[in-house]
Amino acid sequence: AQSVTQLGSHVSVSEGALVLLRCNYSSSVPPYLFWYVQYPNQGLQLLLKYTSAATLVKGINGFEAEFKKSETSFHLTKPSAHMSDAAEYFCAVSDSETSGSRLTFGEGTQLTVNP
């Protein structure tokens, strides 16, 4: 069974500081990995995805994530936080197509950006 662990349910950074949101996964198959962002009272929006191409994946809004198979990690980073980055972030791993391509989500990390 797939599983995702996000370390830290709340992360607080200052504007302009590095953002690092941690995600570790377990998967029985080569994984598809995703980061989604949810702004208050909205749905989920895809930030970026790993699909077995480049291990460093660039997404929208200056975010990127690095797939490290040896560490089973897919941490999300952004060099300089902006106030508009305040949101909840979810890491997810996809099941195989034969199992419906279902997504298993982590519990989420709430990012606060302080002025």
Add this chain to the structure above:
Amino acid sequence: DAGITQSPRHKVTETGTPVTLRCHQTENHRYMYWYRQDPGHGLRLIHYSYGVKDTDKGEVSDGYSVSRSKTEDFLLTLESATSSQTSVYFCAIRIAGNEQFFGPGTRLTVL
């Protein structure tokens, strides 16, 4: 662009009443999903569909049923709502490379 609408967007109901939530997509994506979102749990899969009349259970399917009679519509039914089913419900479609696109959500409160 993929488009999903969910209806209703907000609903308040009483324990024991039946509730149906609708998800409508504007394209012909084969896979559709229903998730619920609760604080501290992220999103959890309730049911999914891989074609008309083809559905399967997710990890939190107890108390829920689904139907898909047309490609574009995926219905989620709570036969007898309970307070534990108070949640935000999201519909999603699989678009490419196992990526899922999410609808705006339905906030359901069961009193």
